[in-house]
Amino acid sequence: MSEDRMRMILFLSGSSAMLLFCLTPFLYMVIISLSGNPDFLSTKVSFEPNLDNYILILTNSTLHFPDYMLNSLIVSGMSALICVLTASLAAYAITRLPVPGKVFILLFVLAVSMFPQISLVGYLFKLMTNLGWINTYRALTLPYVAWILPLSLWILVSYFSQIPGELDKAALIDGCSRWQILIKVIFPVAAPGIFSTLLLAFIFAFNEFLFALMLTTDHGARTIPVGIASFQGLHGELPWGTIMAASTTATIPLLILTMVFQRRIIQGLTRGAVKG
Amino acid sequence: MRQHTFGQRKEALLFILPLALFLGVFVLTPVAGTIIGGMFRDTTFLKKEFIFLDNYRTLFADAAFRQSFRFTLLFVAVSVPLELALGTVFALLVNQPPVRFRTALRVSVLIPWAIPAAISGRIWELIYNYNFGLANYLLSALGIRSEPVNWLGNDMSAFFSLVAADAWKTTPFMAIILLAGLQAIPTELYQQAEIDGAGFLKRFIRVTLPILKPVMVVALVFRTIDAIRIFDIVYVITHGGPGGSTSSLSLYAYKYFLAGDFGYGSAVSFILFLTALGLSLIYINLGAFRKEFRKELP
DSSP, X not given: XXXXXXXXXXXXXXXXXXXXXXXXXXXXXXHHHTBSOTTTTTSSOOOOBOSHHHHHXXXXXXXOHHHHXXXXXXXXXXXXXXXXXXXXXXXXXXXXXXXXXXXXXXXXXXXHHTSOTHHHHHHHHHHHHHHTOTTSHHHHHHHHHHHHHHHHHHHHHHHHTTSOHHHHHHHHHTTOOHHHHIIIIIHHHTHHHHHHHHHHHHHHHHHOOHHHHHHOOSTTTOOHHHHHHTOOOTTSSOOHHHHHHHHHHHHHHHHHHHHXXXXXXXXXXXXXXXXX | OOOOOHHHHHHHHHHHHHHHHHHIIIIIHHHHHHHHHTTEEOOSSSOOEEOTTHHHHHHHHOHHHHHHHHHHHHHHHHHHHHHHHHHHHHHHHHHSOOHHHHHHHHHHHHHHHHSOHHHHHHHXXXXXXXXXXXXXXXXXXXXXXXXXXXXXXSHHHHHHHXXXXXXXXXXXXXXXXXXXXHHTSOHHHHHHHHHTTOOHHHHIIIIIHHHHHHHHHHHHHHHHHHHHTOOHHHHHHXXXXXXXXXXXXXXXXXXXXXXXXXXXXXXXXXXXXXXXXHHHHHHHTSHHHHHHHHHHOO
């Protein structure tokens, strides 16, 4: 057998196994969400595909699913915007301006990103309680921004450092201030990088769980991961069809982003970790 | 050497100020608060009192704490190498597939990464359901075992159930990081090896692995630090059970916070903090890791 054939067989069997592993749980979620009988696999009941679970989570006001979803979108969106803005300023200074101890700052920020969330959340809970901010958007947004900053900074530093310094010099000679250079020169050139960072920051904020669990009390600010994790049935039995419908719906915005911007996400993630 | 004026420095610091404020107020102060808080008796009904290291004395005598510590380290030791191995295979598969499969493959691999951990926890909780979960269904459908397994009901299977769920969720991240390393390998190296008559496996060991090593170290660092603070999927899938055997340190501390015991919860958190810090310091000082980062710096 030729080497090429062998490679093709190896590739096909390997990717089939990989796809099976990656997609089965996801498809399982979707299938259960479409079924009137989540136990159809083991019992003799039929599958009965319908959209009842979806209609329930969208219309039943005691479940608060649309509230959780809206909270998640608002908190993640705000966090991503503020975070990328803050990180862009810092990344600009680190790559362009005479900042003392650049290497130290970057390594320090890296160390900060390695702090376990649990070592912050007890204090944050007390802080937000004292401020009367528990269960508000700002109680989540502000810690989220701080939490996602290290990753954003690393990615943006990597993008900004590839923009030639001559661009700045030309603008300086034209009489632009540093702020103007950032907005008029760097932002447009680095737009793809900034967009990737924004996307990743949004996804990370959307995924966050522990802060949201501790710092919210109800649908006023609770985000969708916590909402789904604390989903309880009325009579003790877990309503799996409903939970999976909520999970599928919550995943849709992330899936769309992932599918459309697959290349940007991969690029951004690898920039954050290693040279892309 | 260009001279920088005081004004330039001031301007530069102004750009960094927002970042410094965010990290100072919402990361560094909380950590300091946790360190100090761990030295207090701070529960709901008793007067707050400075007890210095008493919480830590209690902690080291606390069998449940030791169990959490053991679980957390064991979890890291089992899941991270598994994810590294799987991630390498995934990265090789998505690196240079036939062009028509490429986008589809990459998107599929990213799906588990994009789903929030709490939600993937729910999916796996259902998969492990004793009565009608997918895992038991597959076992009986494939004729491996007719009796259902109580996956989350005993220590050993609950542990590996969590490892599997975590591997599903995080292997994509590993694969993406390693993919970047693979793409940096010049194709000429492979061609040369091919001309020299090296087979697939030989090429992987001789050409790919040495070049991939620094990237592997970076991926390992990120995953280790992430795995040691594991919370979401444990909270959702086992909630620390059965009998506290899968309670991670984060979950253990969280339960104290939830019960209003901030002193003890802070002490547990601080131990986890120290463990993570110790590990990252070791890693950062590893030659390969440092070299990889130097390249990154402007």
